[in-house]
Amino acid sequence: MTTRRNFLSGAGAITGAVAAAAVTRPAMAALPELVTQTTPDTRGPLVPPNGQPYNPVVTLNGWTLPWRMNSGVKEFHLVAEPVVREMAPGFKARLWGYNGQSPGPTIEVVEGDRVRIFVTNRLPEHTTIHWHGQRLPNGMDGVAGLTQKAIEPGKTFVYEFVARRPGTFMYHPHADEMTQMAMGMMGLWITHPKQAHPLIEPVNRDFAFLLNAYDIDPGSSTPKIMTMLDFNLWTFNSRIFPGIDSLNVRKGDKVRIRVGNLTMTNHPIHLHGHEFMVTGTDGGPVPRSARWPEVTTDVAVGQMRQLEFIADEEGDWALHCHKSHHTMNAMGHDVPTMIGVDHRDVVRKITNVIPDYMAMGDRGMADMAAMQMPLPDNTVPMMTGSGPFGPLGMGGMFTTLKVRSGQKPGDYSDPGWFKQPAGTQAYEYTGGALQAPRAPASASPAAGPAPGVEVQIRKPSGHDGHH
Numbered sequence: 343m344t345t346r347r348n349f350l351s352g353a354g355a356i357t358g359a360v361a362a363a364a365v366t367r368p369a370m371a372a373l374p375e376l377v378t379q380t381t382p383d384t385r386g387p388l389v390p391p392n393g394q395p396y397n398p399v400v401t402l403n404g405w406t407l408p409w410r411m412n413s414g415v416k417e418f419h420l421v422a423e424p425v426v427r428e429m430a431p432g433f434k435a436r437l438w439g440y441n442g443q444s445p446g447p448t449i450e451v452v453e454g455d456r457v458r459i460f461v462t463n464r465l466p467e468h469t470t471i472h473w474h475g476q477r478l479p480n481g482m483d484g485v486a487g488l489t490q491k492a493i494e495p496g497k498t499f500v501y502e503f504v505a506r507r508p509g510t511f512m513y514h515p516h517a518d519e520m521t522q523m524a525m526g527m528m529g530l531w532i533t534h535p536k537q538a539h540p541l542i543e544p545v546n547r548d549f550a551f552l553l554n555a556y557d558i559d560p561g562s563s564t565p566k567i568m569t570m571l572d573f574n575l576w577t578f579n580s581r582i583f584p585g586i587d588s589l590n591v592r593k594g595d596k597v598r599i600r601v602g603n604l605t606m607t608n609h610p611i612h613l614h615g616h617e618f619m620v621t622g623t624d625g626g627p628v629p630r631s632a633r634w635p636e637v638t639t640d641v642a643v644g645q646m647r648q649l650e651f652i653a654d655e656e657g658d659w660a661l662h663c664h665k666s667h668h669t670m671n672a673m674g675h676d677v678p679t680m681i682g683v684d685h686r687d688v689v690r691k692i693t694n695v696i697p698d699y700m701a702m703g704d705r706g707m708a709d710m711a712a713m714q715m716p717l718p719d720n721t722v723p724m725m726t727g728s729g730p731f732g733p734l735g736m737g738g739m740f741t742t743l744k745v746r747s748g749q750k751p752g753d754y755s756d757p758g759w760f761k762q763p764a765g766t767q768a769y770e771y772t773g774g775a776l777q778a779p780r781a782p783a784s785a786s787p788a789a790g791p792a793p794g795v796e797v798q799i800r801k802p803s804g805h806d807g808h809h
């Protein structure tokens with residue numbers, strides 16, 4: 343029988359089968375608090391106890407898990423448990439996560455660190471943790487049934503390995519994954535290089551978030567775990583716009599954004615105003631010869647991408663998933679397109695039966711962005727968030743990169759909305775009538791208007807194209 347003393351003393355005493363054994367509940371209760379960080383903010387300690395400094399990552403709407411050093415081993419304690427996550431102001435979801443939050447706290451270590459993670463299960467069913475992308479002993483890989491027994495409710499298991507590769511990783515259950523990941527169980531793992539690395543450049547700002555998706559019916563708070571495709575909440579770190587932190591940087595900063603995808607579909611992540619390079623994946627740093635500039639990079643399921651760029655354009659720049667349905671919040675998808683449909687007469691008839699009925703979408707859906715429609719309790723509007731010029735008509739996977747020359751180094755606070763210099767903003771034209779070229783009515787789709795030929799403006803006739 344392994345005693346608590348064995349677990350808490352003597353680096354290297356815990357190996358193989360012993361490490362995978364359950365710690366008794368009294369032993370858990372006796373674990374000292376693992377605190378080097380006193381508030382659950384987004385930053386880890388600048389100088390970790392092992393004396394190897396690094397620029398800590400900032401987890402959007404998240405935090406870094408404190409650790410303690412125990413005879414040269416960095417010890418963490420993750421607790422898998424039900425949590426309540428406020429996805430946006432006024433909308434709370436009942437999820438499963440770690441240490442009070444979904445996603446769980448970010449684990450940050452340095453290449454070469456020996457890491458020991460106590461994992462306590464306070465869920466109603468068994469779990470494990472798989473350390474996605476890590477080089478480790480097979481018995482530490484966290485696949486229930488294959489590499490270890492599942493961690494039953496109330497039990498604590500210990501994982502221990504050396505963080506051999508620097509990079510961006512994640513952790514998640516490998517036991518009833520369909521349920522547990524649909525409920526929000528996942529977290530980030532960052533391994534900083536132990537010394538100057540030829541392919542890993544130091545950055546001024548280092549952000550990280552995970553992509554996740556939920557299916558929560560309007561008015562309810564628990565995800566439907568059987569959903570495979572038709573999710574209605576698309577989130578960064580289990581938050582939806584306007585509930586997602588902005589990325590606040592100083593003009594000229596070198597910025598890294600680490601994005602991981604644990605949803606059921608791919609997400610093309612798009613940044614406005616700048617080009618970036620994908621400098622690394624969960625497989626490691628990308629060789630320089632294999633990098634090319636992008637403004638959108640697809641993050642496929644089970645992948646991580648590191649984007650890097652110089653933030654040299656001041657402003658409030660959108661950062662979002664380019665799938666337009668993923669910048670929307672809870673909505674029904676079985677809604678017919680109503681653009682161009684005059685349903686005033688239908689509305690009149692329906693209103694006789696349902697007095698509060700509102701016709702939607704006959705001029706597009708933008709009206710919805712400003713609509714203060716009564717919603718069921720605990721439901722977030724479909725599109726929301728207001729900027730300095732009105733409603734954004736956005737929800738879900740959307741936030742902003744705020745680049746300011748006045749932002750101090752290390753200052754991650756929100757500088758507010760950008761004040762655009764005079765003469766640099768799109769403006770309303772108030773001159774005379776304009777005639778824009780129109781596509782020719784020719785039957786050949788390839789034929790464009792001949793150069794220099796005046797384009798005839800045709801009046802739409804209602805049966806255009808049928809000759």
Ligand SMILES: [Cu+2]
Nearest residue numbers: 609663665668
């Ligand atoms: Cu997406």
